[in-house]
Amino acid sequence: xxxFILGRAVMLALVAVTVxxxxxxxLRLSGDLAAVLAGETATAADIARVAKQYGLDQPxxxxxxxxxxxxxxxxxxxxxxxxxxxxxxxxxxxxxxxRLAFSALLFALVFALPLGVIAAxxxxxxxxxxxxxxxxxxxxxxxxxxxxxxxxLFGVILRWLPISGSDTSWHFVMPTITLGLGTMPAxxxxxxxxxxxxxxxxxxxxxxxxxLHPLSVLFKHALRNAVLPVVSxxxxxxxxxxxxxxxxxxxxxxxxxxxxAFDSIKRIDFPxxxxxxxxxxxxxxxxxxxxxxxxxxxxxxxxx
Amino acid sequence: MAAPDNxxxxxxxxxxxxxxDLKVPSGMLHAVNKIDFSVRPGQTFCIVGESGCxxxxxxxxxxxxxxxxxxLSATRLNFDGHDLLSLSDHAMAELRGDRLGMIFQDPMTxxxxxxxxxxxxxxxxxxxxKSGRREARERAEFMLQRVGIMSPALRLKxxxxxxxxxxxxxxxxxxxxxxxxxxxxxxxxxxxxDVTVQVQILQLLxxxxxxxxxxxxxxxxxxxxxxxxADRLAVMYAGKIVETGSALDVFTQPHHPxxxxxxxxxPTHDHGAPATRLGSIPGIVPSLVGDIRGCGFANRCxxxxxxxxTGDIALRELPDGAAYRCxxxxxxxxxxxxxxxxx
Ligand SMILES: Nc1ncnc2c1ncn2[C@@H]1O[C@H](COP(=O)(O)OP(=O)(O)O)[C@@H](O)[C@H]1O
Ligand code: SF4
Ligand SMILES: [Mg+2]
Numbered sequence: 001x002x003x004f005i006l007g008r009a010v011m012l013a014l015v016a017v018t019v020x021x022x023x024x025x026x027l028r029l030s031g032d033l034a035a036v037l038a039g040e041t042a043t044a045a046d047i048a049r050v051a052k053q054y055g056l057d058q059p060x061x062x063x064x065x066x067x068x069x070x071x072x073x074x075x076x077x078x079x080x081x082x083x084x085x086x087x088x089x090x091x092x093x094x095x096x097x098x099r100l101a102f103s104a105l106l107f108a109l110v111f112a113l114p115l116g117v118i119a120a121x122x123x124x125x126x127x128x129x130x131x132x133x134x135x136x137x138x139x140x141x142x143x144x145x146x147x148x149x150x151x152x153l154f155g156v157i158l159r160w161l162p163i164s165g166s167d168t169s170w171h172f173v174m175p176t177i178t179l180g181l182g183t184m185p186a187x188x189x190x191x192x193x194x195x196x197x198x199x200x201x202x203x204x205x206x207x208x209x210x211x212l213h214p215l216s217v218l219f220k221h222a223l224r225n226a227v228l229p230v231v232s233x234x235x236x237x238x239x240x241x242x243x244x245x246x247x248x249x250x251x252x253x254x255x256x257x258x259x260x261a262f263d264s265i266k267r268i269d270f271p272x273x274x275x276x277x278x279x280x281x282x283x284x285x286x287x288x289x290x291x292x293x294x295x296x297x298x299x300x301x302x303x304x
Numbered sequence: 305m306a307a308p309d310n311x312x313x314x315x316x317x318x319x320x321x322x323x324x325d326l327k328v329p330s331g332m333l334h335a336v337n338k339i340d341f342s343v344r345p346g347q348t349f350c351i352v353g354e355s356g357c358x359x360x361x362x363x364x365x366x367x368x369x370x371x372x373x374x375x376l377s378a379t380r381l382n383f384d385g386h387d388l389l390s391l392s393d394h395a396m397a398e399l400r401g402d403r404l405g406m407i408f409q410d411p412m413t414x415x416x417x418x419x420x421x422x423x424x425x426x427x428x429x430x431x432x433x434k435s436g437r438r439e440a441r442e443r444a445e446f447m448l449q450r451v452g453i454m455s456p457a458l459r460l461k462x463x464x465x466x467x468x469x470x471x472x473x474x475x476x477x478x479x480x481x482x483x484x485x486x487x488x489x490x491x492x493x494x495x496x497x498d499v500t501v502q503v504q505i506l507q508l509l510x511x512x513x514x515x516x517x518x519x520x521x522x523x524x525x526x527x528x529x530x531x532x533x534a535d536r537l538a539v540m541y542a543g544k545i546v547e548t549g550s551a552l553d554v555f556t557q558p559h560h561p562x563x564x565x566x567x568x569x570x571p572t573h574d575h576g577a578p579a580t581r582l583g584s585i586p587g588i589v590p591s592l593v594g595d596i597r598g599c600g601f602a603n604r605c606x607x608x609x610x611x612x613x614t615g616d617i618a619l620r621e622l623p624d625g626a627a628y629r630c631x632x633x634x635x636x637x638x639x640x641x642x643x644x645x646x647x
Contacts, residue, residue, distance in 0.1 A: 202413040208369055209408075210428045210479070211400035224418050299418055300463040 004292075004304040012285050016278060020071075023277040024064050027270055036268050037080060054080075067274070077271035079264075086275045089260060096166045097256035100175055100248070101241035105234060107180030108187055113230075116191025117223065123196055131192075135185035147178040147251035164253035175252045179245055183237050190233055194226035201225075228299055235291030243280040315342035316486055316519050317366070321379035324361045324370060331593045335361040335374070337543035343487065343536075348513065348520045350530045350551070352566075353540030356589060359523045362540075363489045366521070367406050368396050384486055402432040405480035405518075407490040411472035411497075415464040421448075421475050422460030428482045447478040450515065451508060470501035477508065481516060489521045494529070506533060527570045531555060536625075539563050542600035543592055549626025559620070559628040559637040561605050599630070607632060607640075 034051035035042070042050070051057045055066060070077065076086035119131040154174060155163035162171050198204060199222055207221045246258035253259075257276060264272040296302040324336035336358040343349045351359050364370045366381075368388060381388040384403055388396070400406075408414045416424060425447065426440035433440075441460070448456035451474040464472055473493060480488055490509070494502035506529065513520060522533055530537055534551040539562065547560040558564045565585040587604030590596055598613040599605070605612070611631045621627045622634060630637065 202408060202410060203416040205369060206408060206414045206476075207416070208397075209367055209400055209406040210431070211397045211402060212427065212431055213397070216427070216431075221416050221419075225416070301417055301465050 001304045005289075008285065008289050012282065015281055015285055017068075019281040020068065020274065020278045021064060023274055024067065025060065027268070027273060028060060028063075030268070033268055033270060067271075071275075071278075076275040079272050080269050081267055086271050089272060090257065090275060090279060093256050093260050096254055097242060097245060097249070097258060100172060100179065100245055100254060100256060101238055103172055103176040104179035104183055104241055104245075105238050107176050108183040108237070109234065111180075112184045112187035113191055113223075113227070116188045117195055117218070117226075119188070119192045120195030120199060120226075121218075128192075131188070135188050138181045139185040141181070143178050143182050144247050144251055146181065147174065147248055150174045150178060151251070166254045166256075171252070171254070175245075175248050175254055178251070179241060179248050183241065186237065187230060187233060190230050191226060194229055195222060198222045198226045224298060228295055231294050231298065232288075232291050235287040239280070239284040239287050242283050313344045313346075316345045316384050317343040317521075318380055318382045319366070319378065320381070321377075322362075322365060322381060323377050324358070324365050325375045325377075326361075326371070327373045327375075328593060333593045334543050334595070335592060336365060339538075339540075339543075339545045341538050341545060341548060343519050343521060345486065345519055346513070346517050347535045348522055348533050350534035350537040351521065351523045351540055352527060352530050352537060353525065354589065355525055356592075357540045358543040358592075359525075359540060360491055363406065363491045363521065363523055366489060367400060367404065369406075398432070401428045401480075401485075402483045403486050405483075405485035405488045407473075407476050407480050407488060407493045409492040409495055411469050411476050414476055415472060417464055419463070420460065421462055421464065421467070425460070425475070425479045425482060428479060432483045443482060444478075447482055448475070450481070450512065451475070451478040453478070469497055470504065473497060473501075473505055474508065477505075477512070481512060481518075484516055485518055487519045487521065489523070491523045492525070493522070495524070495526075502529075509533070527566060531570075539566070542589055542596065544600060544629065546601065546630070547626075547628040549622065550624055553622070553624060553626050557638060559622070559632075559634060560601075560630050561607050561632075561637075562601050563628070564640065565604075 032047075034047045034054065034056045037054065038047045038050040048057075055063060058066070067077070074087070076090075078085055079089060082089070115131050115134075119128045122128050151163045151174065154161045161173050162168070163174070165171050204217060204222055207217045212221070242257070243261075245254075245256065246262045248254070249256045249258040250262060257280075261273065261276045263269075264276070292302075292304065296304045319342065320340050321338045322336060322340075323334065323338050326333040326335050339362065341349070351362060353359055361370065361374070365374075365376050366383070366388070368376070368391075370376055376389075378389060383399070386395070386399060391399070415421070422441065422444055425444040426437065429435055429440040429443050430437070435443075444460055445456045448459055453459055453471065453474055459467070459471075459475075464475075467475065477493075493509070494505050497505060509520065509522075510533065512518075520533075522529070524530060530551065536548070536550050537554055538545045538548040539554070539560065540546070541562050547554060547558065547563045554563060555567065558567055562585070569585065585604055590600055590603060598615065599608075599617045602608045602612045609631065617629050617631060619627050619629050620634065628637075
């Protein structure tokens with residue numbers, strides 16, 4: 001267990017360095033930052049002055065080391081546009097994103113697990129096909145379109161739900177459905193194939209041969225084995241949800257990390273983008289760590 | 305011959321005209337074809353035959369655990385006073401694991417990897433005896449002792465992957481005996497094990513049978529095991545029972561050409577050596593899809609004649625409940641020279 005955590009810590013450090021360096025390089029290559037900062041009417045002299053002011057005239061690796069050194073001390077710099085500290089910007093919005101990501105994953109799992117189990121039990125019947133069709137639809141519908149559809153239906157016509165903002169839990173209902181529906185199909189299909197696999201295994205035949213109650217066979221013996229890969233996928237999906245809810249956040253005007261990243265990329269707000277990048281990769285590693293620990297708890301064959 | 309041959313006791317299991325048909329893409333596969341046999345209390349009944357002859361389908365049919373694509377039919381299927389054909393799923397589940405147990409071929413995959421040995425053993429008892437956890441744990445510990453497992457309290461806390469194949473099969477046996485079933489079906493219980501472990505498991509089954517008095521249907525493709533364990537036996541070929549009788553009768557006076565061929569392939573001097581395999585008779589088993597006209601063994605039989613290829617071959621009954629399915633009458637069948645093995 002200790003070795004496992006140490007290993008993960010080393011990995012975390014390596015990924016942090018790699019991701020931040022690549023991110024750093026890509027962002028710098030994506031445009032002349034000094035020119036953008038100096039504004040559209042700036043002269044060449046203005047631009048050079050701005051470059052010098054922000055250290056942009058230095059070689060790339062010096063700039064990187066400079067940034068990394070300060071980041072290690074907890075100073076992620078200030079936004080080039082709002083001039084607020086990046087840490088504060090992120091902390092102010094991460095709550096919304098985390099709340100949305102978790103509720104979307106929960107929504108997805110609540111539907112994916114039972115539907116996957118039912119589809120597996122009724123393999124190759126119309127029920128199975130209906131569930132699969134639903135899952136293909138869920139994946140094919142673009143989230144902005146689904147979001148707009150929901151807004152039109154529940155916000156504009158029925159007026160049941162607020163259509164934008166993040167003030168109350170009600171504000172999260174439609175974003176959760178939008179994001180959750182897109183997340184559900186992969187989880188559902190994995191539950192289904194896992195369950196079909198497990199149900200034809202020898203130990204399930206043993207469970208039937210012991211005369212156990214069908215619910216015990218299905219839920220105690222089969223599902224526990226079938227969800228092992230679902231746990232890992234959930235962690236990956238949660239990572240996507242944390243970083244990839246840009247569209248949903250902008251459709252519903254939720255002030256989360258996704259929207260912040262989107263806006264910052266548009267205006268090449270370098271410190272913010274860079275910090276979000278590193279932050280999200282940390283989230284990823286942390287989530288896989290959690291999923292490995294959960295899997296080890298579910299499956300005694302895994303020794304951490 | 306482990307237990308006395310209780311020929312007088314009423315059978316605990318009666319099978320008459322049992323068939324298992326499987327829907328396959330090329331048609332209907334007759335995996336088990338109108339078989340009859342009965343098993344008496346405390347008896348060891350062996351079903352022997354080459355791979356693919358329908359042994360596993362027979363055992364799964366008796367447990368009512370056939371795959372969905374299979375259809376079970378029989379004129380009579382009675383276990384311990386219950387009609388297995390008309391029993392509800394719920395009532396059938398109550399029999400399984402309680403009065404009727406099954407041991408499977410592969411101990412490596414037959415236990416659930418994510419639960420402890422104790423958990424898996426106790427749940428059978430909790431289900432059928434409605435007992436408390438403590439009682440179930442004590443029973444599990446007792447059963448592990450009975451199957452020769454040292455430090456049972458420790459083993460109960462372990463997971464299957466921490467045990468060797470031989471130990472796992474002992475656990476499977478102990479688990480099957482938790483509620484003292486009257487009949488245990490063992491489908492090739494030693495095939496997946498090392499030769500030395502095979503002998504130990506067979507000895508264990510014999511010992512437990514003396515102790516608990518259950519009947520055993522032992523399914524195997526290994527004549528050495530049959531010779532060592534069987535009170536009565538049935539030889540299966542292509543979904544049919546081609547010869548049945550007491551082990552002594554069948555081994556000393558086999559009537560069916562297939563049985564004779566099998567025994568001829570069996571080395572005479574080391575009974576019980578589990579290395580003896582079937583299938584050394586030349587030729588291939590006919591496809592079980594669609595109806596076989598006449599005798600299924602005809603394409604491999606040295607004594608085949610015209611009568612063998614038309615219609616159903618009638619069963620010829622012999623004294624002591626023995627029988628064989630062949631057109632050749634008994635005196636002619638026995639007149640054939642054969643270097644036979646004695647059990
Ligand atoms: N699930 C299945 N679907 C279709 N055919 C099967 C299935 N299982 C077994 N069979 C066929 O049924 C016949 C009997 O199989 P089985 O009872 O497993 O034989 P044995 O146990 O004697 O080796 C074989 O021809 C086999 O190919
Ligand atoms: S019925 Fe004919 S083919 Fe079949 S075993 Fe007897 S002699 Fe051989
Ligand atoms: Mg088999």
